[in-house]
Amino acid sequence: MNDLLHELWTFTRTLGEPERDCVIIGEGNTSARIDADTFYIKASGQQMAAIEPGGLVAVRIAPVLALLDAEPVPSMDEQKARAKAAKLDPGAPDPSIEVTFHALLLAECGVKFIAHTHPTPIVSILCSPRAEEFANRRSFPDEAVLCGPRSAFVPYADPGLPLAHAIRESVRAYMSAEGEAPRTILMQNHGLIALGQTAREALNITMMAVKAARVFTSAAALGGPVFLSDEEVRHIVRRPDEIYRRDQFARSES
Ligand SMILES: [Zn+2]
Numbered sequence: 001m002n003d004l005l006h007e008l009w010t011f012t013r014t015l016g017e018p019e020r021d022c023v024i025i026g027e028g029n030t031s032a033r034i035d036a037d038t039f040y041i042k043a044s045g046q047q048m049a050a051i052e053p054g055g056l057v058a059v060r061i062a063p064v065l066a067l068l069d070a071e072p073v074p075s076m077d078e079q080k081a082r083a084k085a086a087k088l089d090p091g092a093p094d095p096s097i098e099v100t101f102h103a104l105l106l107a108e109c110g111v112k113f114i115a116h117t118h119p120t121p122i123v124s125i126l127c128s129p130r131a132e133e134f135a136n137r138r139s140f141p142d143e144a145v146l147c148g149p150r151s152a153f154v155p156y157a158d159p160g161l162p163l164a165h166a167i168r169e170s171v172r173a174y175m176s177a178e179g180e181a182p183r184t185i186l187m188q189n190h191g192l193i194a195l196g197q198t199a200r201e202a203l204n205i206t207m208m209a210v211k212a213a214r215v216f217t218s219a220a221a222l223g224g225p226v227f228l229s230d231e232e233v234r235h236i237v238r239r240p241d242e243i244y245r246r247d248q249f250a251r252s253e254s
Contacts, residue, residue, distance in 0.1 A: 001053050008032040008040050008113070009053045011199035015115055015206065016048030022117035022206060023048050028191070031102040031114045032199070037061055041102050043093035057095050058088040064103040068164055079161060100164035101193075108171065109181035111195040115202040118191040121213035127189050130220070135186040137227040139215055144233045145242045146208035148183035156188040163187070184209055201250035 001009075012030045015022050022028065029042040038060055042048070046055035063086040067079060074082065083099050096102075102114055125134045135153035138144040152174040157166035167185060174182045183205055185193040192209055196202030219225035228236075236242060 004032055004034060005040060005053055005056060007199045008056055009051065011113065011115070011203060012042060012048050012051050012056070014203060015117060016051070018049065020119075020207070020210075021121075022119045022210065028115075028117040029096040029098055029102070030116070030202075031106060033106045033112045034058060038088060039102065039106050041095045041099055044096050045093075055093065057092040059083070059095050059099060059103070060086045060088065061103045061107055064099050065107060067100055067161060068104060068168065073161060076160065097160050098163070100161060101167045104164055104168055105171070105185075105193070105195060108168075108175075109195055111181065111197060113196045113199045113202040115194045115196070115206050116191065117194075117206055119206070119210045119213065121210055121217065122186070122192050123190070125213050125216060126186060126191070130216075131186070131188050134213070134216055137225075138233045139212060139219065139225045139227055141228070141236045141242070143208060143212040143215075144228065144236050145246050146183070146205050147212060149178070149233045149237050150182075151184040151186045151209075152182040154185060154187040154190075156190065163190075167193075196250065198250050200252060204249055 008030060015028065015030065026045060026047055028048050031039050031041040033039045038058055040056045040058050042051065043055050043057045063082060067074060067082055080094070083095050087095070098116065105111065105114055125131055132153050135151040138149065152170045154166045154170045157163040171182060171185065181195060183195055187193070192206065194202045194205035194209065196205055216225055
């Protein structure tokens with residue numbers, strides 16, 4: 001097994017550990033960029049907690065990305081057939097239905113690892129009237145440093161291509177407003193996407209977002225949260241010592 005596949009495999013299992021409460025059964029998926037043209041993604045029907053390396057499949061980016069601009073919009077059967085044809089090894093299992101948004105984010109956001117999970121504390125907020133507020137505001141410094149000054153927010157969309165289109169629209173708007181890619185994407189009534197340069201970074205972002213969700217809900221029960229001001233958030237995310245700390249943690253071993 002190559003180093004990248006090993007890293008993605010252990011990362012996927014770590015995210016699936018039951019005590020983290022990030023996913024159950026077949027929920028969630030992960031991916032890692034191999035090079036400019038290809039990436040690994042969790043295969044459909046795999047459980048993150050128990051996945052074996054054979055449950056991760058190598059796929060070409062270009063034919064999957066082409067699905068996003070195909071006219072007319074391909075049917076679900078056509079999407080599956082094209083995703084299947086994009087596999088490097090035709091004998092490998094089929095990629096997750098969310099292969100399109102992974103290809104999109106790896107191609108457009110300049111990141112190497114993606115973690116998509118459904119953590120209970122985050123999904124609870126995303127199923128509430130305060131979902132967009134949670135995405136747009138920050139409550140404490142480490143949340144802003146790890147999860148970004150805000151999250152890209154995606155209104156509810158059907159899984160597969162409609163969701164990938166909604167993510168593309170939200171992420172492009174975020175990038176033109178902020179001048180950089182988001183570190184977290186929050187999908188209404190659905191879950192979290194964490195974007196990292198390393199597997200460790202994507203895991204760190206996921207766990208900090210889970211903590212932020214717990215803090216938000218607890219503070220709401222106490223009449224809050226009292227958020228950091230936008231000025232305070234912008235200041236903390238640009239501090240060189242905070243960026244240094246964050247990048248050191250992204251490189252550290254578990
Ligand atoms: Zn999901």
